Structure formats: C-alpha cells, structure tokens
Amino acid sequence: MFYLTTAIDYTNGSPHIGHAYEKVLADVIARYHRLRGDETFFLTGVDQHGQKVQQTAEKEGVHPATFVKRTTKKFIKLWETLGLEYDGWAETTDDRHKACVQGILSRLEKEGQLYKKAHSGHYSVRQEQFLSDKDRDENGKFGEEWGEVVLIEEENWYFKLSEHTEWLQGFLDSTPESVLPAFRKNELLKALERNSGTDLCISRPKERLRWGIEFPFDPDFVTYVWFDALINYVSFVGYEKPEGSDLPDFDSIWKAGGRPVHIIGKDILVPAHGIYWLCMLHAMGFSDEEMPSLLVHGWWNIKGEKMSKSLGNIVDPAELAEKFGVDALRYYLVRDIATGKDSDFDLERLIMLFNTELANELGNLCNRALNMSQRFIGGIISTTGELTEDDKALQQSLADCTATYHVAMDHFDCDKALEAVNRHVTHCNQYAERMKPWELNKDTENTERLQTVLQHLCESVAHCAVLLSPVLPEASAKLASQLKLESFEKLTLDDLKWGLLADGHSIGKPKPVFPRIQIEEVD
Ligand code: ME8
Numbered sequence: 129m130f131y132l133t134t135a136i137d138y139t140n141g142s143p144h145i146g147h148a149y150e151k152v153l154a155d156v157i158a159r160y161h162r163l164r165g166d167e168t169f170f171l172t173g174v175d176q177h178g179q180k181v182q183q184t185a186e187k188e189g190v191h192p193a194t195f196v197k198r199t200t201k202k203f204i205k206l207w208e209t210l211g212l213e214y215d216g217w218a219e220t221t222d223d224r225h226k227a228c229v230q231g232i233l234s235r236l237e238k239e240g241q242l243y244k245k246a247h248s249g250h251y252s253v254r255q256e257q258f259l260s261d262k263d264r265d266e267n268g269k270f271g272e273e274w275g276e277v278v279l280i281e282e283e284n285w286y287f288k289l290s291e292h293t294e295w296l297q298g299f300l301d302s303t304p305e306s307v308l309p310a311f312r313k314n315e316l317l318k319a320l321e322r323n324s325g326t327d328l329c330i331s332r333p334k335e336r337l338r339w340g341i342e343f344p345f346d347p348d349f350v351t352y353v354w355f356d357a358l359i360n361y362v363s364f365v366g367y368e369k370p371e372g373s374d375l376p377d378f379d380s381i382w383k384a385g386g387r388p389v390h391i392i393g394k395d396i397l398v399p400a401h402g403i404y405w406l407c408m409l410h411a412m413g414f415s416d417e418e419m420p421s422l423l424v425h426g427w428w429n430i431k432g433e434k435m436s437k438s439l440g441n442i443v444d445p446a447e448l449a450e451k452f453g454v455d456a457l458r459y460y461l462v463r464d465i466a467t468g469k470d471s472d473f474d475l476e477r478l479i480m481l482f483n484t485e486l487a488n489e490l491g492n493l494c495n496r497a498l499n500m501s502q503r504f505i506g507g508i509i510s511t512t513g514e515l516t517e518d519d520k521a522l523q524q525s526l527a528d529c530t531a532t533y534h535v536a537m538d539h540f541d542c543d544k545a546l547e548a549v550n551r552h553v554t555h556c557n558q559y560a561e562r563m564k565p566w567e568l569n570k571d572t573e574n575t576e577r578l579q580t581v582l583q584h585l586c587e588s589v590a591h592c593a594v595l596l597s598p599v600l601p602e603a604s605a606k607l608a609s610q611l612k613l614e615s616f617e618k619l620t621l622d623d624l625k626w627g628l629l630a631d632g633h634s635i636g637k638p639k640p641v642f643p644r645i646q647i648e649e650v651d
Contacts, residue, residue: 130161130166130386130389131168132158132389135150135390135392135393136172137175138178139175139203141184141199141437144442144444145428146435147445148206148445149425150392151212152210152462153391154170155210155598156458156598160598164621165622166385169215169381170214171360172207172212173217173219173364174203174218174219177340177341177356178339178340179253179332179337180254181196181339210449211454211601211602213601224369224373224375225359228368230344231368233344234344234345236412237345241288242330243288245284246282246283247284247329248279250277251277251278252274252277253275253277254274254275256353284329284330284333285329286330287327287330288327288411289403290327292406292407295410296320296406299410299419300313303419306419306421307397309467312424315398316403320402331346331350332350333349334350337350340356358404358408359408361405382418389420390420390422392423392425393424393425393426394426423540425467426468426471427470428470429473430443432472448478455602458600459482459599462542462546462599463485463543483645485553487642489553490553493592494638494641497589498610498611498636498638501635505575505578509583509634510576510579511583513580513583518559519581519584522556522584525555525556530595530624533545534621553588560585568581583629586629586635594608606641611629612636613629
C-alpha cells in the first residue's frame with residue numbers, strides 16, 4: 129500500500145494558498161500512484177487543539193469546539209471544490225484519535241519514557257513553547273517571531289527525547305530517503321547537533337490550557353498540541369485500535385509496501401517532524417524500516433515576502449478557483465514550483481501558463497485532432513497506413529515523454545513531469561503544421577496519409593489525457609469522453625502503449641476544454 133499524508137492544517141484561521149498547494153500536491157501524487165496501479169491510501173485533515181484556537185475562540189466569544197467545527201467546514205468545502213480525493217480524514221478532536229493518543233501516553237509512561245518535573249523559564253505564548261537562551265537574538269532578546277514572552281514556573285510531563293537522538297542521527301545518515309530533498313536533511317542534521325541534549329515538554333497544565341487531550345494518568349494536564357497532532361498519522365489508520373473499531377487495518381496501510389510518505393512544509397521539519405515525530409515513533413517501537421519518508425516542500429511567497437495576515441497579502445484559494453477554474457489553479461500550483469523549493473505566487477503567471485500551455489498548445493492540439501478527424505475522416509480512427517519518419521519521430525517523442533514523466537513523478541517532481549507532457553504537445557503541433565492535414569484533405573489520393581496523421585494526433589491526445597489526469601482530473605475526463613476512450617477510468621500507466629485508439633474506433637465531437645482566461649477577469 130502506498131500511504132501518503134499531508135500536514136494537518138491549523139483550524140484557527142481560514143485556508144490559504146499554502147494549504148491548498150500542499151493538499152493539491154498530495155492529491156496529484158496520490159492520483160499518480162493510483163494510475164501506476166498502486167493501492168493507495170491518502171490521509172489529510174485538520175489540527176484542532178492548542179492555545180491559539182482557545183484564544184481565538186475566546187475572542188470570538190464561542191466555545192473552542194464550536195469554533196473549530198466552523199473553521200473545519202471551510203477546509204472541507206475547499207477540498208471538495210479543488211477535487212481532492214482522500215481516503216481518510218483526520219480531525220484531532222475525534223474520540224478515536226483521543227483514545228489513541230491516551231493509549232500511547234499510558235504505554236510510554238509505563239515503559240519509563242515519560243517523567244514529571246518542575247521548570248521555570250520564559251514561555252512563548254504564540255509558539256506555545258518554553259524558550260531557552262539559544263532562542264535569544266544577537267541583542268539577547270527574544271525576537272518578534274516568539275510574540276508575547278512570559279516568565280512562568282510549572283510542573284509538566286516530559287518525553288525522553290534525548291534518549292533517541294543518537295539513534296535518529298544514525299538513521300538519517302544511513303537512509304537517503306528519510307528526508308527529501310537531500311538539502312533539507314542537511315538542515316535537520318545541523319539542528320540535531322544543536323538540540324541533542326534536551327527532552328520534550330509534552331503537557332500543559334489545565335489552568336493554562338483546557339483545549340487539548342487530557343493526560344490519562346494525570347487529569348490536571350492536557351497534551352501538548354504537537355504531540356497530539358503528530359499522532360494523527362497513525363491514529364487515523366488504525367494504530368492500536370480497539371476491537372470493533374471502524375478504522376482501517378494499520379499493518380496493511382503502514383507496514384505493507386514501502387515507507388509511508390509524509391508531505392510537510394519546510395517550517396515544520398525542524399523540530400516537529402524531523403526530531404519529535406521520528407523519535408516518538410522510535411520510542412513507540414517502530415523499526416528503521418517502518419520509519420516514514422518526509423517529503424519537504426517549499427513555500428509560496430508573495431513578491432519575495434512571506435504571506436501573512438499582518439502584511440495583508442494572503443491569497444484565498446477559493447476565490448481563485450471561482451475566478452479562474454479549478455483546473456487553472458491545480459495546474460499552476462504544481463507547475464510553477466519545484467518540489468522542495470520556494471516560489472513566488474504570481475497571478476499573471478497563473479494566467480500566462482494556463483493560456484499558453486493549456487489553452488493554446490494543448491487546447492489547440494485537442495481541437496485540431498478531434499475536429500479534423502470528425503470533418504475529414506468521419507471520426508473513424510484508422511491505423512493501417514504506412515509510417516513515415518515523421519510518424520516514427522512522433523511516436524518516439526511520446527515514448528520519451530512517458531518515460532520522463534514516470535521518473536519525474538516517482539521523484540515527486542510534478543513540474544518536470546508537466547514539462548515533459550508539454551514538450552510532446554509542442555512536438556505534435558509542429559507535426560500538424562508540417563503534415564498539413566487540411567491540405568491532405570483536398571485530394572482523395574491522400575486519404576490514407578490523412579488518416580495516419582490524424583490517428584497520430586488523436587492517439588497523442590488520448591495519452592496526454594491519461595498523463596495529465598492526476599493534475600487535471602476534470603479536464604482529462606472530458607477529453608477522454610470526447611475521444612470515447614471508454615477504458616479511461618481503468619487505465620494504468622502500463623497500459624500506455626501505442627494503440628489506445630484501435631483501428632475502427634469512433635471518436636466523439638470536440639468541445640473546448642481549456643477556454644482562454646480573458647485578462648479583464650484579473651481585476
Ligand atoms: O503547521 N506555502 O499547520 P499550518 C506553502 N498544524 N505551504 C505552506 C505555506 C505557504 N506559504 N504556509 C503554510 C501546521 N504552509 C500544523 C501541522 S502536522 C502534524 C501539524 C504549509 O496550518 C505548512 O508548511 O500552519 C504546513 O505543512 C501546512 O501548510 C499546514 O500549516
């Protein structure tokens with residue numbers, strides 16, 4: 129089973145373009161794996177506990193439970209709009225998740241992995257964590273990123289993180305796929321050197337925070353939000369589930385076939401996923417082979433700056449989908465960023481890429497291929513003509529495109545996969561310009577040649593529809609239906625051999641699938 133998860137989004141605000149990017153990227157990867165014929169389980173969801181939620185709910189005068197229900201709805205609605213196809217949904221207020229977190233806490237406590245001690249120190253309200261001198265800036269102050277910092281003394285529960293960091297170092301060193309891309313692993317290793325001696329405070333006293341999962345053996349405390357949230361990756365796929373539970377079978381999802389892949393943003397690699405989560409799993413008894421792979425993506429910035437409420441530059445994905453269509457947004461989100469790197473969100477580029485690569489190039493190819501086939505050869509595919517060097521070159525271009533696409537997608541490089549498809553589309557349009565089917569149609573002596581040329585164009589459209597289906601599921605399905613490619617839903621990458629449209633196959637009528645975005649729509 130290919131098991132893929134995303135970060136679970138904070139529910140103390142509305143979804144923004146960064147959230148949408150991560151979920152679309154995951155959806156594209158999950159759909160690609162289904163296309164490869166892999167059994168796939170895709171889990172996403174929301175992070176509903178923590179101090180920030182409690183504070184925002186208080187400000188709005190509602191109970192945190194009411195507040196998170198409301199914001200969670202916004203996320204679910206957006207994922208529906210964007211066409212996400214997930215198999216599991218994680219909400220951390222779910223009782224099944226709470227029971228799993230409490231079970232893990234009890235077991236770790238029994239096994240001597242947890243201890244209670246008093247600590248006094250500086251505490252960042254915004255980041256919900258104690259600070260140490262290492263967190264001070266060059267002037268000896270705690271910088272703005274920490275928000276309000278207060279001095280507090282309190283007892284808390286700690287997880288013996290420091291007992292696992294030596295193992296972690298060895299695991300990371302010996303496992304290339306533990307963190308991808310590789311440069312992110314180097315960042316993690318450096319952070320680990322600085323951090324190796326400290327344990328992790330995993331509780332909050334109830335007098336300070338009520339909105340969390342209660343400690344099963346010490347009810348004056350709730351669980352630190354990260355310790356709770358990270359466990360979603362196992363709790364919602366049936367880890368240590370009680371008898372009769374409706375959750376899936378954990379072993380067949382987590383342990384059968386390859387490492388689970390966690391897609392996360394660069395800001396939550398260190399320390400949350402790269403240190404806390406991997407050490408938590410190690411303490412829970414997971415072997416090196418059972419550790420997940422962390423796929424770390426970069427951030428969308430706005431004109432080189434971080435997106436933030438205070439700068440007022442937050443991009444709303446629902447608005448974009450409404451204005452430009454889901455296809456244009458999904459395409460842009462995986463086309464204009466290299467997985468792992470940052471990119472600048474630029475509306476003009478979204479429009480330009482849609483108009484040039486989809487409306488002009490691909491749209492033109494589809495229209496030409498289907499239209500001329502209808503008008504000139506009655507919509508009937510014929511595969512019997514003799515092949516010229518041009519035809520063979522087109523078939524080679526398609527084979528190269530599919531091979532490059534396959535490797536790129538296996539490495540989560542959606543932008544490179546799309547580039548490969550676009551290269552083939554350009555090749556096809558140039559082939560059409562050279563073969564001039566509209567000229568061939570003028571003389572009945574050329575009928576066989578005309579059939580072969582149009583067959584090559586239609587066959588290419590069929591392959592492109594399949595290859596693009598993870599990114600553009602709706603548009604691809606429309607193309608497949610216009611081609612009357614009945615097997616479309618069931619096709620896997622292995623079926624992508626020349627001859628999807630058999631001799632005598634009758635295609636349908638063309639209808640534009642990628643209408644150009646008019647510039648006036650931008651304002
Ligand atoms: O971190 N560009 O939630 P979150 C790309 N609840 N990705 C971005 C982004 C941007 N501008 N801004 C945020 C949390 N993200 C925790 C996760 S997991 C057990 C708990 C990404 O809502 C960010 O990197 O702040 C993260 O992967 C995801 O959105 C959710 O961020």
